Amino acid sequence: MELLGKKILLGISGGIAAYKCCELVRLYKKSGAEVKVIMTPSALNFVSPVTLSALSGNEVMINMFPEVDPNRSETVETKTWHIYTGMWADVFVIAPATANTIAKIVHGISDNFLTATVLSARSPVLISPAMDEDMYLNEATSRNVSALKELGYWVIEPESGELASGLSGIGRLPEPETIYRHTAQLLAGAKKDLEGKKILITAGPTYEPIDDVRFLGNHSSGKMGFSLAMAASQRGAEVTLIAGPTMLRSPRNVTRIDINTAEEMFNAVKDNLQGVDVVIMSAAVADYKPKTIVQGKIKKNAGNMTIETEKTVDILEYLGKNKSGYKLVGFALETENEIDYAKGKIEKKNLDMIVVNNPKVAGAGFKTDTNVITIIDNKGSQTEYPKMSKFDAAGKILDKILTL
Numbered sequence: 001m002e003l004l005g006k007k008i009l010l011g012i013s014g015g016i017a018a019y020k021c022c023e024l025v026r027l028y029k030k031s032g033a034e035v036k037v038i039m040t041p042s043a044l045n046f047v048s049p050v051t052l053s054a055l056s057g058n059e060v061m062i063n064m065f066p067e068v069d070p071n072r073s074e075t076v077e078t079k080t081w082h083i084y085t086g087m088w089a090d091v092f093v094i095a096p097a098t099a100n101t102i103a104k105i106v107h108g109i110s111d112n113f114l115t116a117t118v119l120s121a122r123s124p125v126l127i128s129p130a131m132d133e134d135m136y137l138n139e140a141t142s143r144n145v146s147a148l149k150e151l152g153y154w155v156i157e158p159e160s161g162e163l164a165s166g167l168s169g170i171g172r173l174p175e176p177e178t179i180y181r182h183t184a185q186l187l188a189g190a191k192k193d194l195e196g197k198k199i200l201i202t203a204g205p206t207y208e209p210i211d212d213v214r215f216l217g218n219h220s221s222g223k224m225g226f227s228l229a230m231a232a233s234q235r236g237a238e239v240t241l242i243a244g245p246t247m248l249r250s251p252r253n254v255t256r257i258d259i260n261t262a263e264e265m266f267n268a269v270k271d272n273l274q275g276v277d278v279v280i281m282s283a284a285v286a287d288y289k290p291k292t293i294v295q296g297k298i299k300k301n302a303g304n305m306t307i308e309t310e311k312t313v314d315i316l317e318y319l320g321k322n323k324s325g326y327k328l329v330g331f332a333l334e335t336e337n338e339i340d341y342a343k344g345k346i347e348k349k350n351l352d353m354i355v356v357n358n359p360k361v362a363g364a365g366f367k368t369d370t371n372v373i374t375i376i377d378n379k380g381s382q383t384e385y386p387k388m389s390k391f392d393a394a395g396k397i398l399d400k401i402l403t404l
Helices: 014-032 043-045 050-056 081-089 101-104 112-118 133-137 139-150 174-187 225-233 260-269 316-322 339-351 390-401
Strands: 007-012 033-040 091-098 125-129 159-162 168-172 198-203 238-241 252-256 276-281 288-290 309-311 327-334 353-357 374-377 382-384
Touching: 007 014, 007 081, 007 112, 014 033, 014 050, 014 091, 014 174, 033 043, 033 081, 033 112, 043 174, 081 112, 091 101, 091 112, 101 112, 101 125, 101 139, 101 238, 125 139, 125 174, 133 139, 133 168, 159 353, 159 382, 198 225, 198 260, 225 252, 225 374, 225 390, 238 260, 260 316, 276 316, 316 327, 316 339, 327 339, 327 390, 339 374, 353 390, 374 390
Parallel strands: 007 033, 007 091, 091 125, 198 238, 198 276, 238 252, 276 327, 327 353
Antiparallel strands: 159 168, 288 309, 353 374, 374 382
């Protein structure tokens, strides 16, 4: 029995595909899992809680404030059962997830029992969107689905086919067997091999001010560093993320420190080195900064403007020279001879490992959701990887760190 002893929380929102959840509950139970079901009020229009209660063997949870047996005293657990329910689960599966429920989760709206429990869940959350094609492809929904992934939720892409509207297109809830398979794979792959480890990660660009309006910067989005923070946290690490200017949302269960300049990043890194096991410098730190910052805004005139620059502090070099008990991982983004440069950087900066990529390679550029990386360690081992999501690349990087 593949899921023997696993605790699965199934959230059902108000879509026509809710009827498929009866079979999904049966599959979970048949595989040995304990199942509890949460329904939104709208879901009651599509499937009966009596049916789901009989299949799961547990009372279906619907109301934020449950009725309490007058013959026994009310406990903290009954008063805050969305908290205890979220703590109970090994995995929280939401299927179908309507456009409305997805939007609420992304924006932290907890106006029903399902969305309130999402906010308190400590387990992985697996979300399966289902709706008509026009709703799914709407820009607002597309942004929200992307935001789910950035926030660390796992998303099962909907299938294409005949829809409840009679139209055909993308938006179908996958069959129960498919959702079951994703659940089993998530539970099997929910590694906690970084428990007890403290990891410090830098991400994003730095902005070096020219005046009160302009700055020197770069195109880094921070997505690789944020993916590393998310993946490390999910694997049990205590993660501190020092982030340059970016619009990305903070990964769950990660301590985030926002900075702007290279100097600020340097100070934040030094302040958070105590007890760290691994430092991952994925930030694109500016190499130069203006020697003088002009107060106010420099006025445009007929002539050219020359900005005198000076080097910023080399954070990676400092960490290599002062290494004490932590593994040090650097990044090298180069447009040519990247492997040779990276190997030299390992020795020069006293790195344990370096991650190399070239923005000219398709799928490895700035602001993309994918990356193409090569990992080289200080023993000379070199591994090239094909194009993959930055989250999957983060997993490969963490796997390699564990071998150092």
